[in-house]
Amino acid sequence: MNFQHVRAMARKEWWHLLRDPRSLALMLLMPTMLLFLFGYAIRLDISDAPIAVLDESHSAASRTLQARFDASHAFTLRHGYASRRELREALQRGEVWGALVIPPDYARRLQQGQARVQLLLDGVDANTARLVQNYALLVLDNLARETGQSPALALQDRVYYNETRESRLAIVPGVIALVMAVIGALMTSLTIAREMELGNLVMLRTTPLTHGEFLIGKLAPYFVLGMVDLAVATGAAIWVFDVPLRGSLVGLVGISAVFLLVVMLQGALISILAGNQLLASQVALVQTFLPAFLLSGFVFAIENMPVVLQYVTYLVPARFYVSLSKAIFLKGLAPWMLWSVTGPLLLMLAVLAALTWRRARRLGLLP
Template sequence: MNAQRLRGLIRKEFLQILRDPSAIAIAFVMPVLLLFLFGYGVSLDARQVPVAVVVDQPTGETSAFIGGLRQSPYFSPTLYPDIAAARRAVMARQADGILWLRSNFSRQLLSGQTASAGALVNGVDANNARILEGYLQGVWQTWLQLRAQAAGTALIIPVIPQDRIWFNPALRSRDYLVPGLIAVIMTLIGALLTALVVAREWERGTMEALMASPVTMGEILLGKLIPYFLMGMGGMALSVAMAVWLFAVPLEGSLWALTLASALFLLVALGMGLLISTLAKNQFVAAQVAIIVTFLPAFILSGFIFDIQSMPQAIQVITHIVAARYFVFILQTIFLAGDVWPVILGNAGALLIMAVLFLGITWRKSRKRLD
């Protein structure tokens, strides 16, 4: 390894980056665009859900209950004259559910009997249906408690849960999704940054000139890895800044732990990109393979959106070879819980093994030969 030749290769790569700004766009523009699109477009929170309300016999009690529904930020209730009209609204996707207060609702309530409210939920979107059902139960429980307090009586419930939400007390899905989104984005960016560089050298014929020079293959790989590693860390810093200051995601852990974990993961992503680029020798093929092999598994199998424990056992085993899985766990822990070292060190160790594996295979496959 010659330090002077290595400095020359690094300088050459930086000059190439300045002449071809596509790498700058991948490292700095793409994270901003993807974070904007996914950060604002992907949400598991239900807000202002349209609900059809049917009241067979309006009374003071039904008006009070509907008033509580209107005060909730989760619902946008609309009154319908009868249940048939409400059903048509659900069929036309004008409402996601029906709240039906039958004619005996107030009579049962005032006589001390158990009053029931009918809730019909559109189950086409199962996740949204479960969220809507839980919100309706919450509004119903809150209204009963307020009514009991106003009457000066105690609300008799066999079990009163006392909830405490750890790490995300506001229950904002964005606080959970944005750290995972950073991992998915950095997987794509890291792989694309290096997936194109070696293939570009082969396509332009400059790889033959490099092989005819005294530089070793290790110097060539390092000369390409170091500049894009620095650019990738810059893109990671930009993504973290957007998460904290734009999306208001709390950062409970330390910056140095986040930096070290990000550096390890970026080495894995860059190693995958270099391996793809070394084997493909064509920019178009390298870009397609990078998206299929890195981005799609990271999006689906990393736990970013879909819970890994809910997947079939065979798929859970496959997720262990997806590097983004470990980085998602690290980011969500550092952002929301803090420096929980058993989680951080265990997943960082897996990333270190994968980085050594991919970079080692790339070095073994790279030879100063034209075949």
């Protein structure tokens, strides 16, 4: 391994990177864009959901119930509806996400311990409907418990690690994985294929450059940029999105470096196998970005997937990284405390490194 050869290769790649406005924009804007997109746009909780109220009871008890809904941050009550038909129309127009009906006999039946209220929901957005329903149940349960009525359902209103139950706390660490998967795999998938496509490889073959020097020199600049992206994303997570970093920063950086290498090697391998840029980038997208997005447990919980798909997730490096970065951020753990997650990532690194190294031999450079 001649360091000078590696340096010549890396420097050239760096010049290429800085000159190509598209790749530079992708590397610098992508992380910020993804963070803000997912940090703000994906809503897995509700706040100030507009709920229409039809109070047919007109009692002290029904006013207490309304006050409870009002006091919850999840809901904003809308009054002034005279009938159920008006409620339905309001739902239809999308003015409100749900409607609460307090029947005339509410106060009387409450004393008998069998009060009922009705919640009308807009099922068009099933996810939001479920959220509204759950939040409403929670309000009712709390009220029932406090007034001494034994509730039929006892929900434990305590969520660990994400006390405010804000989904962005869980999402932002996941976005970091996504960012790294994009930078790592998409960018590196283009780089070797480009040399093959444009014929530069023919020239390199006549130089004393070895395939190992070639690989390391090519990947080094992307590793540096990937780590810069990690810093940007982590900084944004902590200072813009107020995600607490409870675990070790060193651990986070270390495991992120391992993950970055894994996706970069994936990209490099795809690049060598594909041999042209278009195919390579498409395969890389399907192979790394989409699994990182869909199968990593970043947005969709792995436990809720079909069993077969759950097994598939074990092949997705992002799956391990997402759970690890969440654990480091939110639970304050360190990578070495979670060998069941760190181990597979290290194994993937070793396997991919060996595969890429072997494949790179076929590039026709010196061994």
